[in-house]
Amino acid sequence: MVFYYKQGKVPEFRHTFDSRDAVMKEELFGEESFDGIYSLLYHIGEPTRVRDINREEKREFDPSDDNSTKHRHLVTSKLGRKGSFINGRQYLFWNSRIRIGISKPAEKMTSYLRNALVEELLFFHKGKGRLLSTFGSIDLYDGDYVYIPKGTTFILEYSGDAEILFMETYDRIDLPGRYLNRYGQLREGTPYYTRDFRLPVLYSKTQPNVSDKVYVDYDTYYMVEERDTPVFDLVGWDGYLFPYAINIEKMAPIVGKLHQPPPVHENFSGKSFMVGTFLPRPFDFHSRSIPISYYHNNIDTDEFLFYSSGNFMSRKGIESGSITLHVRGIIHGPQPGAVEAIIGAKSTDEKAVMIEAYEPLKLTKTALGIEDKDYMKSWYK
Ligand SMILES: [Fe+2]
Numbered sequence: 001m002v003f004y005y006k007q008g009k010v011p012e013f014r015h016t017f018d019s020r021d022a023v024m025k026e027e028l029f030g031e032e033s034f035d036g037i038y039s040l041l042y043h044i045g046e047p048t049r050v051r052d053i054n055r056e057e058k059r060e061f062d063p064s065d066d067n068s069t070k071h072r073h074l075v076t077s078k079l080g081r082k083g084s085f086i087n088g089r090q091y092l093f094w095n096s097r098i099r100i101g102i103s104k105p106a107e108k109m110t111s112y113l114r115n116a117l118v119e120e121l122l123f124f125h126k127g128k129g130r131l132l133s134t135f136g137s138i139d140l141y142d143g144d145y146v147y148i149p150k151g152t153t154f155i156l157e158y159s160g161d162a163e164i165l166f167m168e169t170y171d172r173i174d175l176p177g178r179y180l181n182r183y184g185q186l187r188e189g190t191p192y193y194t195r196d197f198r199l200p201v202l203y204s205k206t207q208p209n210v211s212d213k214v215y216v217d218y219d220t221y222y223m224v225e226e227r228d229t230p231v232f233d234l235v236g237w238d239g240y241l242f243p244y245a246i247n248i249e250k251m252a253p254i255v256g257k258l259h260q261p262p263p264v265h266e267n268f269s270g271k272s273f274m275v276g277t278f279l280p281r282p283f284d285f286h287s288r289s290i291p292i293s294y295y296h297n298n299i300d301t302d303e304f305l306f307y308s309s310g311n312f313m314s315r316k317g318i319e320s321g322s323i324t325l326h327v328r329g330i331i332h333g334p335q336p337g338a339v340e341a342i343i344g345a346k347s348t349d350e351k352a353v354m355i356e357a358y359e360p361l362k363l364t365k366t367a368l369g370i371e372d373k374d375y376m377k378s379w380y381k
Pocket of ligand 1: 303
């Protein structure tokens, strides 16, 4: 995040103690070793105190050997409820930098999770919940994006109807650099403002005491720490690196006289991706404007879209929870008749999440199981 934030009690000077009676255990929580964005955390106990550690295989990620490249449509309403947010994650797409999937948990998380290698972005498509982490608690609602920095120890609570889109990436998840002014503040004219971000609140209710196990996720396996002291034991922390949430209702879509391209809807960016949100908005106001996308040949990206709710104007056969993947190398755009049908329309109520992946995305076995196999031919009518 691009601003300083503090919770609880911290020493007057970093790397010092205020009183010999209560020396707090200071932890540097920072990316890029000691050079990147960081926070300083003050524990009651020693965060290094691990009674035992054991390896467990991770079975959730199931890459397929499908090697054809074409436009895809997945129907995620066909995915059943499964496991917890740890063992029930249903991966759908992947490349060497990112993985995307859906979690429809059937069980509570009864252990802590810590991603050793990836940053994580969640989108609460349905349901509500709470992110409990070392940093404190954030209440969550449908329409929330949730950012969880690499290395964060957390438990996700969720309602029984929760459906969560998740993206994991080895690259830092940032706000787009062009949204920041030379002081690091979000500029005027961007789709959101600093006050729209909801940050962790540190208070005693954040200590769930549900387990003494921390699953440290290394992509293909877990190292499972067994602890005998509280995992969430901070008395305070401060810095620039912490989880946050923002609801899409707080975002202000940018509209224009002519059709606006996806970059105006960008919300998060990284070296290997951008994430944007299509939101309810009035259409373009030129008297002869075509309100939907022109055909496009997205030469350098694979284009992932998760359709959350509303009327998806340029796509037939798409429902809430659908995912399309439009690949580089094969032109895509409105389906036959869509342009003629939309002329004169004044607004859209669509809500959709877009992820542009700069490396080609491949499918998992789970994705192949819910694929609408006729989608590639939906332009040939
Ligand atoms: Fe597209």
